[in-house]
Amino acid sequence: MLMSEAEMARHLLGLVDAVRAGLPRVTVDALLNHLELKRIDEEPPGGQEGLYVRELQAVFLSPKIRSAERKQFTGFHEGTHALVDRDALLREQLAELCSDDQAERRVIELLCDIGAAEFLMPRESFVPLMRSHSPSVRCIQQLEAEFPGASLPAIAQQIAHYTVPAGLVLVCAHGSIPGAGAPDRARVHIQYSFVRPVTGSARCRPRPRLYQPIRADHPIAAMFEGSAPFSGTTYYPYNTDKRIPCWCEAIWHSPSSRVVAILTDKDQRQPAREQQSLSFE
Numbered sequence: 160m161l162m163s164e165a166e167m168a169r170h171l172l173g174l175v176d177a178v179r180a181g182l183p184r185v186t187v188d189a190l191l192n193h194l195e196l197k198r199i200d201e202e203p204p205g206g207q208e209g210l211y212v213r214e215l216q217a218v219f220l221s222p223k224i225r226s227a228e229r230k231q232f233t234g235f236h237e238g239t240h241a242l243v244d245r246d247a248l249l250r251e252q253l254a255e256l257c258s259d260d261q262a263e264r265r266v267i268e269l270l271c272d273i274g275a276a277e278f279l280m281p282r283e284s285f286v287p288l289m290r291s292h293s294p295s296v297r298c299i300q301q302l303e304a305e306f307p308g309a310s311l312p313a314i315a316q317q318i319a320h321y322t323v324p325a326g327l328v329l330v331c332a333h334g335s336i337p338g339a340g341a342p343d344r345a346r347v348h349i350q351y352s353f354v355r356p357v358t359g360s361a362r363c364r365p366r367p368r369l370y371q372p373i374r375a376d377h378p379i380a381a382m383f384e385g386s387a388p389f390s391g392t393t394y395y396p397y398n399t400d401k402r403i404p405c406w407c408e409a410i411w412h413s414p415s416s417r418v419v420a421i422l423t424d425k426d427q428r429q430p431a432r433e434q435q436s437l438s439f440e
């Protein structure tokens with residue numbers, strides 16, 4: 160039987176749980192050792208930040224990644240690529256579900272972000288805390304207080320997975336855009352974008368491209384100029400002149416001087432029925 164993205168994600172979480180339980184510490188190196196993957200600290204042949212190569216049973220991690228947080232998230236993401244690749248059921252389902260390579264890549268990338276987040280911010284810890292607070296980016300500080308050293312992208316992915324029905328969770332920064340060539344002027348851009356896996360035939364929001372700049376007239380950009388946290392209607396920051404309206408709730412993450420934003424098709428202040436109960440399996 161054909162599995163939906165959400166069912167594949169649940170299956171993957173079972174694989175992650177089993178691996179995680181066998182790790183002496185939850186670090187990238189412990190994961191790669193456990194999976195018998197070689198770590199290669201070089202830029203992958205395609206110039207990406209990270210790459211899993213089946214033929215080499217190796218994970219490339221580019222030395223160009225400057226942030227320890229990003230290197231860590233990328234390491235867990237690439238390790239999850241191996242988990243997906245080695246699982247016959249997931250491989251078969253991906254081939255069945257996805258009409259072409261691009262669709263398959265999109266689902267694999269989604270699964271690998273879900274796996275990376277699960278290693279760094281397990282749902283057993285995340286979901287009860289979100290249940291006791293209203294699901295919103297405002298919970299991030301509480302989560303970080305309860306889990307010192309929690310990874311912001313992992314939290315953002317979990318928010319996208321368990322609390323946002325149809326939309327995006329973005330982590331945005333101000334600075335030069337990696338790979339844009341030096342000297343590049345500092346711009347507000349998207350560092351991470353996350354979506355949830357869909358059920359049935361639903362379509363998820365496409366993710367903006369990596370390091371997509373955000374226009375100066377967008378409320379997220381205004382927050383880097385000192386504007387207050389934003390809550391209201393605006394548009395999805397895709398690289399297009401077409402402005403798709405959305406509801407946005409954005410907070411300033413002061414420890415890292417970044418903005419974390421939930422963008423959804425509907426106003427989150429009036430949750431629909433399916434949004435009120437967090438799905439957690």
Ligand SMILES: [Zn+2]
Nearest residue numbers: 236240268271
């Ligand atoms: Zn990937």
